């Protein structure tokens with residue numbers, strides 16, 4: 019019998035990485051697939067794409083062109099394209115890449131085994147980029163992991179429709195996963211040694227699940243309380259958030275749950291109300307500042323990171339200066355920043371844009387200069403402090419152990435003993451902008 023060997027290439031965010039790991043679990047379970055890192059050895063090639071900012075189409079056909087040659091030598095190879103570009107382009111992909119067997123969307127990858135079976139049997143391409151009513155989560159087998167920190171998706175899709183963003187069209191409407199399934203997945207991870215959970219979703223703080231049995235809504239706050247009851251989970255992280263859903267209730271939860279880290283990613287996008295309005299972000303700068311102020315009342319040491327878009331249509335020098343001022347006023351930590359990229363079919367792509375690309379690049383450069391300066395300031399402040407690290411592994415590059423601090427910095431440290439999977443106290447002795455160096459001090463009993 020044909021042995022299935024699967025190669026997956028993933029573009030994009032943590033969410034796509036998570037989806038790819040679930041695809042691998044499903045394929046192992048149902049098709050007895052072996053996962054390979056070598057594309058030459060595989061007979062099933064899947065590309066999990068992202069279209070949030072990149073010029074994804076060209077990149078896609080470039081990649082597929084390489085795989086076409088492999089298929090020429092071995093026609094039994096199955097090629098599948100999934101993720102957001104597949105969702106966006108659908109059948110159109112076949113016009114340029116007729117040799118593709120399967121096109122699947124972010125919400126239909128649980129159907130891949132059946133699609134592969136059919137593609138082989140009927141020797142015909144198959145497309146399924148629908149948004150099914152029964153969500154894919156129901157089909158996830160329990161995964162195996164050797165890691166100490168794990169991602170868990172709690173909500174999919176987005177209803178916000180920011181004017182620049184493709185996500186609501188490619189991933190569909192907000193769909194919260196059952197809290198029971200989430201807890202089951204976390205307990206399964208805990209039984210394998212996981213101590214830190216990173217909750218994922220386009221808007222985790224919009225989580226809302228209606229339990230028909232108890233006739234009750236489970237909010238994000240309630241979910242956090244349930245996770246916090248799992249005593250082996252010592253750290254909880256979550257990305258990404260929307261300021262509109264960052265309620266007082268959620269802020270107060272930081273008082274009740276010490277496992278929530280003192281680090282929050284809360285995308286603001288711009289420091290100008292005019293631009294936020296054009297982006298349809300549904301909050302203003304005052305509201306964003308209030309959230310941070312209230313949060314810092316509860317957690318004085320919390321560090322905030324953000325996302326920024328520069329060069330949005332209509333952004334003038336003053337709007338841009340307001341963005342820089344916001345970073346400094348709120349003392350923001352390491353943030354992500356991008357030049358606005360028009361996405362097909364979005365309202366912003368039809369807005370008048372008078373700023374030339376050179377000016378946009380200049381703004382991005384300046385913005386990143388300030389963000390880097392802030393990041394460096396926070397990292398360097400940590401020199402000579404003792405930090406709590408969850409040890410994740412041994413680096414093959416510098417032969418030092420590594421793990422993360424609460425504020426999401428990677429620390430490489432020396433230790434005569436292997437403490438992988440444990441929390442340790444490490445003295446920071448040196449710093450780069452994004453990473454730190456230290457020495458083992460003691461094992462931390464939690």
Ligand code: 5AD
Nearest residue numbers: 182183285325326327356357358359
């Ligand atoms: N252009 C540039 N950046 C974008 N983002 C989302 N859509 C676009 C776009 N069209 C950025 C936002 C978001 C992050 C995940 O990607 O900053 O928070």
Ligand code: SF4
Nearest residue numbers: 176178179180183185
């Ligand atoms: Fe996109 Fe806005 Fe939804 Fe975030 S909140 S995924 S930026 S539409």
